[in-house]
Amino acid sequence: MQKILIQLDTDSNPSVFDRVVAIDAGADQLFSYGSIAPDHVTELVHGAIFTRGPADLKNTAIFIGGSSAAAGEALLKKVTGTFFGPLRVSVMMDSNGCNTTAAAAVALARRHHSLQGVQATVLGGTGPVGLRAAELLACEGAIVQLVSRSKERAEAACSEIRQRLPDAQLHSVGASADFNSVCAESEVVIAAGAAGICFLPEAALAALPGLRVAIDLNAVPPVGLADIGVSDKAQIRGETTCFGALGVGGLKMKVHRRAVAELFAANDVIMDTMAIYQLAREIADAVS
Numbered sequence: 001m002q003k004i005l006i007q008l009d010t011d012s013n014p015s016v017f018d019r020v021v022a023i024d025a026g027a028d029q030l031f032s033y034g035s036i037a038p039d040h041v042t043e044l045v046h047g048a049i050f051t052r053g054p055a056d057l058k059n060t061a062i063f064i065g066g067s068s069a070a071a072g073e074a075l076l077k078k079v080t081g082t083f084f085g086p087l088r089v090s091v092m093m094d095s096n097g098c099n100t101t102a103a104a105a106v107a108l109a110r111r112h113h114s115l116q117g118v119q120a121t122v123l124g125g126t127g128p129v130g131l132r133a134a135e136l137l138a139c140e141g142a143i144v145q146l147v148s149r150s151k152e153r154a155e156a157a158c159s160e161i162r163q164r165l166p167d168a169q170l171h172s173v174g175a176s177a178d179f180n181s182v183c184a185e186s187e188v189v190i191a192a193g194a195a196g197i198c199f200l201p202e203a204a205l206a207a208l209p210g211l212r213v214a215i216d217l218n219a220v221p222p223v224g225l226a227d228i229g230v231s232d233k234a235q236i237r238g239e240t241t242c243f244g245a246l247g248v249g250g251l252k253m254k255v256h257r258r259a260v261a262e263l264f265a266a267n268d269v270i271m272d273t274m275a276i277y278q279l280a281r282e283i284a285d286a287v288s
């Protein structure tokens, strides 16, 4: 039986990136729908669950994407709320690569430095990637500073994470300059700012002697942490293990492909932030 992936994208043009990965991950057929809002979901999900018998439903799955993670989360909630009894299919949500990117970054950080009880900072922590990176770091037991230009936005992001992780050790920080001081006590820093936003200028890492892992997710010049090369992949600079955006991108792509492939293992797989992170950890830890 052919594997059908139903792509529900909140943007008008369903993501070409997600379409290519879907095919590379083993989908035989890709049904792509754009401009999808929660109101459209019931009919689309009914089309997915009422066609094949329960035993065959593992061959149908849904991928939720688009440029807005909030819109993607709303679709995920609506999709899973439409299932009942055995009439369900597996679902993955990765709007703008938010889950796969954050999962890859934190899995790499964890592989190179224990995260339990360490001070970690996420710069650009209010974006879809940064917020999820902060959540995953907190999940691993790190004491996380979530940084935004706005203290209020940082606090709102922390509150959102605490709804899912009530015991998370999170501190909201409002800062628009002097990020060296913000990161001074941190052993792990993840820069997840918007494309082209630089937080730490050249030679900044040398002034952070306690920093053990630094990850920059911004590939667009100027990069987010100027000392880190965009292709750095476990590059040692002083006492710090460094990853640039392309250095993280390799694992991110593996995680994305594996997560799509896993959807077809059963008809009740939910590939959300935590499930995607578990996969990223497995893949990162399997690399010798």
Ligand SMILES: NC(=O)c1ccc[n+]([C@@H]2O[C@H](COP(=O)([O-])OP(=O)(O)OC[C@H]3O[C@@H](n4cnc5c(N)ncnc54)[C@H](OP(=O)(O)O)[C@@H]3O)[C@@H](O)[C@H]2O)c1
Binding pocket: 096, 097, 098, 101, 124, 125, 126, 127, 128, 129, 130, 147, 148, 149, 150, 153, 154, 191, 192, 193, 194, 195, 196, 197, 217, 218, 219, 245, 246, 248, 249, 252
């Ligand atoms: N390597 C990969 O595989 C991969 C995959 C996907 C994404 N990415 C990259 O990951 C990064 C994060 O993605 P995203 O979608 O979460 O980013 P985003 O939403 O575009 O931006 C993240 C945060 O950056 C902050 N920001 C925006 N303009 C700023 C400025 N002028 N100065 C300081 N901070 C500013 C904003 O926070 P405040 O307004 O609250 O300050 C915003 O919430 C991006 O650079 C993206 O290109 C990498």
